[in-house]
Amino acid sequence: MIATSRRSWVATANAPDSDFPLQNLPYGVFATPGTAPRCGVAIGDQIVDLAACEAVGFLDAGGAFAASALNAFMAQGPAVWERVRARLTDLLAEDGGNRDLPLFPMVGATLHLPITVSEYTDFYASRNHAFNVGALFRGPENALPLQWTHMPIGYNGRASSVVVSGTPVRRPMGQLRGEDGPRWAASARLDLELELGAIVGQPSTGRVSVAEAEAMIFGYVLLNDWSARDIQAWEYQPLGPFQAKAFATTISPWVVTRAALEPFRRAGAPRENPLLPYLAEARPGLYDLDLSWSLNGEVMARVNYAVMYYSSAQQLAHHTSSGCPMRIGDLLGSGTISGPARDQTGALLEMTEGGKFPVETARGRRTFLEDGDSVTLEGHSQGPGYRIGFGRCEGTILPAE
Amino acid sequence: MIATSRRSWVATANAPDSDFPLQNLPYGVFATPGTAPRCGVAIGDQIVDLAACEAVGFLDAGGAFAASALNAFMAQGPAVWERVRARLTDLLAEDGGNRDLPLFPMVGATLHLPITVSEYTDFYASRNHAFNVGALFRGPENALPLQWTHMPIGYNGRASSVVVSGTPVRRPMGQLRGEDGPRWAASARLDLELELGAIVGQPSTGRVSVAEAEAMIFGYVLLNDWSARDIQAWEYQPLGPFQAKAFATTISPWVVTRAALEPFRRAGAPRENPLLPYLAEARPGLYDLDLSWSLNGEVMARVNYAVMYYSSAQQLAHHTSSGCPMRIGDLLGSGTISGPARDQTGALLEMTEGGKFPVETARGRRTFLEDGDSVTLEGHSQGPGYRIGFGRCEGTILPAE
Structure with a gap:
């Protein structure tokens, strides 16, 4: 130490x-x-x-x-x-x-870009986010999937779309639900997702335990999983998000090592039910890490990473549970990090309740992101007299073309 | 020519x-x-x-x-x-x-393995398969997703799990739905999926037309997207299949070029509604390609690839619709290829209607695959006096461990 x-x-x-x-x-x-x-x-x-x-x-x-x-x-x-x-x-x-x-x-x-991204997987591990988004897409009674408290739900994202902080983000075109069938248009519900990305630094070929999974993690970056909510709503059933999250995912340029975060280990919220043994964690797997996101320089939300229900090590262990081989350079998004309050939400979808309650900003009222908007993620763990920071993870929206 | x-x-x-x-x-x-x-x-x-x-x-x-x-x-x-x-x-x-x-x-x-697989995407483009499987997972009234006739639905698969024909396939362990919460067990509903895989041979950085997409395709392989149906049923909502399809996808070792298949172009079934212009195809994009799958040497089903509703070129064009960058070595699964009849189905899930109607084979009755079972895909386009064949795409099930 x-x-x-x-x-x-x-x-x-x-x-x-x-x-x-x-x-x-x-x-x-x-x-x-x-x-x-x-x-x-x-x-x-x-x-x-x-x-x-x-x-x-x-x-x-x-x-x-x-x-x-x-x-x-x-x-x-x-x-x-x-x-x-x-x-x-x-x-x-x-x-x-x-x-x-x-x-x-x-x-x-x-x-x-600090790593060659082998494959990119995104999870869904904040209970607040899962409930809030689930309620918007499927109604409150179907909000939290049945298996949510039993496994870290994830999907495979698109590694080719991962870019480094500072890369402009082009608003995507896509199929949107229309009055009378779909229409082809620019996404009008472009959103951010505040996440932590874990970087796999060692390969595996079979199932690994949570402890083994943790040892495979080299470090962490901030990650913004840009999302086109209108494309997502039309396309995502039954096989999950596809083009809604395939145009860009921004990561911060500095990989903070697991070693540097070690003093900041912290347990998450109490479990609602016991986990199966393959997901059991011998010691706290989250970190006391204060995160925020800003829109055009104005802080919109602050949240601590320890609100998450599953750690990156648990997500990685689950990822290998079928025998799925993992490789050096695999990137695992934590899932959007949201606390219970509106000013703790990691996505505009939640903050504005699907666009119903716009937020006022110095540059005007927002439901979703407008062209020219710049989103910045920041975060650090506070030690005695020093902090372990991540630098900035920023992207600015370009108009669709 | x-x-x-x-x-x-x-x-x-x-x-x-x-x-x-x-x-x-x-x-x-x-x-x-x-x-x-x-x-x-x-x-x-x-x-x-x-x-x-x-x-x-x-x-x-x-x-x-x-x-x-x-x-x-x-x-x-x-x-x-x-x-x-x-x-x-x-x-x-x-x-x-x-x-x-x-x-x-x-x-x-x-x-x-003939290519280094950059990323692997799997689609869902046989109307029969989509309806049959949808009915089993969600009931006949919700079987075909609303957007199915408007876009080629796909999800990102796991490139690290793609193996060449002949590689044994280990039955996966996983979380299965139990009486009282989930249980940890070997999959008891292990299935095959008969597919054609398109190999992307040229990169793209923005949206491409169907014609441009076709020109990017280098060739095709047979593809078996092994699936653990019980893991899938418990995990797949709302973000799609994950560990159920992450343990192995087998492809045939020989890449049949697009040039070799050119004489066998064929149109698919009539469209139920017009497609948006970005998916319009100027000429028939499917192939007259006879496919079959065998269990332990016994042919179980035969089906022609031209039953599909979307071509690989349309799938690739849709894949780039948000601006998603494509790379050399990307692999696109067609989706399970099934005709309307039971002996035309490309998966046991459909053939046995979710295990309700077992099939008799020389090695006994089957609902899903048993340890030691060997599945072989074959296919060819028949020309005058010659055929364009794919060779064999085979895998044998090893017991879980």
Whole structure:
């Protein structure tokens, strides 16, 4: 365990509101003008060039950091993850660190998608969200599916549509329900979904336990599962959402490691019924992680990740329950994170009750997202004198074409 | 267009019941003992070693045939596909062919998964199947979803679970609905699904028309989307099938090109209502392709692919309708192919009406698949004096563990 009092010689990392103190060390992929994308780690307002560190012998990760995605590093496994984290902590510490590390200011760098996404699965693990959305789509009496308290319900999403924060999001066209059959139109009910994304860093070929699943998770990102609610309502029965969630899913560029979040473990809400043994969790699997989303810079909702009913480790264990093989670079969305109150909801669908109750914002009244709207997710776990932050996960809506 | 009368100097290719005549030339990936997997083409009972052909200058595909998957070849695009097909036709023709081509007997080769599957999407495009299964899951009055005649309904499947013919299939464990909450058990309702799989050979980044979608399709395989009906029934609402279809999907090893199937174009059933323009097809998009499935060597059902309501090109166009990016190696399952009669059904769920009417087989009565059962899909389009066959797509059930 890293002592909470350690400071970095990178001064900006020591500010109490820095997302990237010495205790965090999230991994990403960056490029500076005229150079190729490579792996880096965030510290304060700087990026450590990990490829350059390896080249000069400051670090050893088998050459994996020269790649344009973290997959090769993840493939080296938990012992290497731990060793590199310890080494980076030493190199960046105020006491005894190495001030010759190759640093680049984050402000001048381009941040790329941090991983090659193998497959993307999205879950549905906030009880509030499941009930609220279920009530809107199917009425309150059919809101919560029967199996909801027994298994983490999920569906396969579309990996090819995952983009990094800052990528504009084009409003989708699609089939919408019309008066007299369907019509072809731009989605008029474009929404966000505030989620946490877990990144699978080790493969599996058979069923794994929740403890084994947790050990496979390399880290976490913020994730916005953009959703076209009108396309979804018309298409989603009986096989689930398809084009409504296939145009873009935005993730934050920095992968916060499981190791960095370890001090913030927290249990979720009490269970309504016992889980089957394959989903039993020996220790709390959620994190005390404060999340928020903003519309055009104005905070719309705040919610803690620990409202969730299933952890990423439980979701991953369930994902393997049939024997489904998992691969390095698989991305698991937590499902929309919503608390019970309106200002804790992770989607406009819930906040406006399906558009019935618009919200007032500085840029006008909203039911769903308008062209030009920008949505930003943020989040951090608060430690004593430092915080483990995720940076920003942002996307701006472009008009349909 | 290749003249139908041309014969090959590989004598076994000229038998009227050979799946692999000169007119077919399906691509695959094979290895012989002690050698690495590489690309090949099937002719009669032989495999042409395409990597060796390139090495000695008989062919030019940019070195793509040395790879252990067809993706690199597909990436070269339709002009190269056409040129290589024409060249192979000349090399293998009885008149003027090249008898020095490096051939290996198929019987001594191991056939590998022919492509690296980027993502796997499964559709639901047989009206009979959609109605039959819908009636079993939701009752006849809710059987056919409202949008079914307006759009090709699909869901994202799990690419990591796609295996090549011959790979044993482990019966999955899972959550099943019990008397008093769910129970953890081996699936007792394990089923097959007879499908055709379309392989995307060119990428797209925005919406594409049906004609453009068709041009992106490299070829087709037989596809068995193994399904655990009891896991499916408990898990699938509201987000679709997940673990019920995540343990294995088997495809045939030979990719029959779109070019080889071109002479067998056929229109489907009349439309019940006009389609929106983005799904309009200028020419018939299905094929006159006779399919069958066998249980332990006994043919259980025969059905023609032209019963389908949507073509693969329409499915692919719909897949891009929101702007969803497609990639080389994406695999699109047609959906279970079923005709109206019991002996035309592509799944035991339909054939036995959910297990109510068992079928008698040489190995005993069946409602669903038992351990040790072997399912084989076969199919071909019948031309004058030759047939374009797919070979076999087979899997045998291993007991749960």
